[in-house]
Amino acid sequence: MREQLDAQARKIDELSRQLSELDESFERRLDERTEAMRGNELQFQQLVAGVADYAIYMLDRNGYVASWNPGAERIKGYTAAEIIGQHFSAFYTDDDREINKPQKALAIAASEGKYEAEAWRVRKDGTRFWASVLIDAIRNKAGDIVGFAKVTRDMTEKRAMQEQLHQSQKMEAIGQLTGGVAHDFNNLLTVILGNLDTISRRMSGTDQRLLRAVDHAMQGAERAATLTRQLLAFARRQPLNPKPTDLNRLVISMGDLLHRMLREDIVVDRQLDKDLWFVEVDTHQLESALLNLAVNARDAMIQGGKLTIETTNLHLAERRGEIPAGDYVLICVTDTGCGMTSEVMERAFDPFFTTKPIGEGTGLGLSQVFGFMRQSGGHVRLHSEAGQGTTVRLYLPRLMGGAPVVDPQPANVAVPAQANETVLVVEDDDDVRTYSADTLRELGYRVLEAHDGTSALKVLEHHPEIRLLFTDVGLPGINGRELVNAARRKRPDLRVLFASGYERSTLMHDGRLDPGVELLTKPFSRSQLASRIRAVLDAPVIPV
Incomplete structure (x- = not known):
């Protein structure tokens, strides 16, 4: 009996020892798993904290910010202390908040598991940026929503590049169309103007009414020819005759013409850089471009104002948008008129687009400026705000070398043929x-x-x-x-x-x-x- 009890005791001791070892092993493995989880969590936190190009943060189930990474602070402008605990609708525009966009985004993420969109968002300082947004719903084991993971990326620069490409493609397509139309019209106008000139030269001077009719027809055909030239300028298909040019001298020579074209209640202020570089440009087309800008300025200053024409040398050390680095001569034409809304600015260079009443504008003025500058190797930029006036900047590449000598152009004279030509x-x-x-x-x-x-x-x-x-x-x-x-x-x-x-x-x-x-x-x-x-x-x- 004693031996049986001793054997039973030994078994109990052995089982106790084995259980103790199991407990120690379990505790050890639990500690290892906990430490691994802590390491993974730390690695994840370090990963999120190291991402500066993306705003990565958590929302609770009601949309309040629960975490904030450095990328979110860089993109949105808020520190973690300022934004944690605030509702994420603060990042939306007023218009989006009025139609409950933030709540709808969370509802879609909750029902479908994910919400994706691109839209305008607002930084702390009130400026807007174009955002790519992803919201993922987070659920517990029971399937209940416990919060949301949100990722936002600033896509403003990419959107601007896409819009610039789209605008360039649109301008090229419209240019091809308008250029083809101008070709057909120019053939017609050659015949019309030529035969009207023949009629005018061969008519007797006694029938004044008929002379006036021919003269009016000539004027109408000349206006049509001007429109086709503007179409070709926009399409960048008008042959240019670039010559070395002093832009200060050009602007000064246009003084009388501008004075006749503008109203008395408009003051012209010329601010010319005395050491201006030379450029190589078609002077007649540049004059037309400046006159188009002056006409637009005149029509925008209904109550009068000031038209400023400024020239200056400009060195770009690095690329500025579509303008490569280099030396330029800059012409700025600024008015104090009514300005443009952002919607009007987006279409300002489109041919035939005009905000003027029917019959008061062709919508080709800025189109001609745009096409001519691009064909001349230059660039044009437009800045305007409603009620704040407009500035058009023309960038022309500097002509390297000394001041050139330009031969005068011969006048068009109807010289007869010589013998047997x-x-x-x-x-x-x-x-x-x-x-x-x-x-x-x-x-x-x-x-x-x-x-x-x-x-x-x-x-x-x-x-x-x-x-x-x-x-x-x-x-x-x-x-x-x-x-x-x-x-x-x-x-x-x-x-x-x-x-x-x-x-x-x-x-x-x-x-x-x-x-x-x-x-x-x-x-x-x-x-x-x-x-x-x-x-x-x-x-x-x-x-x-």
Whole structure:
């Protein structure tokens, strides 16, 4: 009996020892698991704390902020002490709060497990930023909502880049459309203006009523020609003739013109940098751009005001938006008028967009400025606020080198032909070809005609007396450039004058005509045609 009790006691001791060892092992493993969890939690906290590009924080089930990482402080402007315990609706705009957007976001996250959106949010200082937002619902083991995890990223810069790309693509598409329309109109206007000029020259001076009618028709056609030039400027398809230019001298020379165009209640203030750098620009187009800006300023200052034109040198050490680093001459045109809303500014450069009453504006003024500046290698920026006036900044690249000498441009004079001069006119538009040929015959030239490049080459082959080729650029089949290249291989001495109503890229690169190219833009007058034909015939042959 004693032995049985001793054996039973030994078993009990052994079981106690084993249980003690199990307890120690369990406690040890529990400590290890707890320490691991603490390490994981610390690692997670360190990860969240190290993220500066994202606002990562927790909300309780009612939407009150429960945690705050450094990224949230950087993006939203609040310290943890300022925002923990506050409702997350403080980050929403007033308009979004009025329609209960914060509550709806939590409701969607609770029902669907996640809420994603992009929208405007508000920082502590009241400024807005475009935010990418993610809200995840957090549940306990029973499936009950215990809070929300929220991640916000500032997407303002990316959104601005996307909008800039969209705007550029939209402008390019509209430019292609408007350029094509301008081409067709220029052909029509060449015929209309040319024949009106012929009628005017051949009419007797006795019928004053008929003379006035022709004059009014000419004025209307000239206005239409101006519109097509503005369309081409916007489309960046108007051939430019850039020359080294002193912008101060240009602005001063426009004084009388601005005075006549502006009302007496508008004061013009010129602030010109005396050591201004030279630029290379088409002065006529720049004058048109500045006049368009002055007209817009005049119409915005209904009660009068001040128009300031400022020039200054500007060095950009680093890229500023779409403007690369470098040296620029800056022209600022500022008015004290009614200004623009943000909605109007977004469409300000769109062709045909205008806030003026019907009949008082074409909506092409700023479009012309935009297209011309881009084609000239420059940039334009617009700043305006409703009731605070408008400033338009024109950035033109500095022309490196010393002050250049610019030759004066000859006037357009209808110089007649010399003896035995033959011109080949190549034009696919029958009316334009007929007008051009008749005008040249009237000036004394012997004229041959062709409707496309292939037939023109045959005419050249059979008529070695042809001294000048007057050809449209946009021909069916081989274009005007290809025609000239083929003709010059057999006739290196052949003079060439191109004509075009819409130059894409056949003769033009970087906004200017290729070297050696002589181009007469449509619509052209009798005197312009005569002057350019004579000048090309008298000049030495330059390979195109």
